[in-house]
Amino acid sequence: MTIDDSTGMRWYSLPEVAELLDVRLRDVRSLLRDHTLAGSRRGREDGPFLVPAAFILTADDGAAQPGPVPSLRGTLMQLLDTGFGPEEAVDWLLTEQPELGTTPIEALRSKRIHEVRRVAQTRAV
DSSP: OOEEOTTSOEEEEHHHHHHHHTSOHHHHHHHHHTTSSOOBOTTOTTSOOEEEGGGEEOGGGTOSSOEEOTTHHHHHHHHHHTTOOHHHHHHHHHSOBTTTTBOHHHHHHTTOHHHHHHHHHHTOO
């Protein structure tokens, strides 16, 4: 059940993530539990849990093997440690930040890790 939201962002269901990464569904749940990957119910408590496509690198992105953006885990851990909730962290990663000139996840995908984490540190809740 791939969903494109009003901003044009693509979201994948957990079974789709498992298929995309060629792993079992329980492995996807482990990635989520370990904060290697993140997702959201998009503000609906009863809605499906979805993972933003931007959080996953594929062959189309030049990745040798599909997987989560490598720097995502450390950034998520920093956000959670500084007071963000899981949903807030996902929202922050997907929202354009003036200091970066783009969204934090796009900056992470461009290997601007230290810059993203510096901006995240200034956003401590």
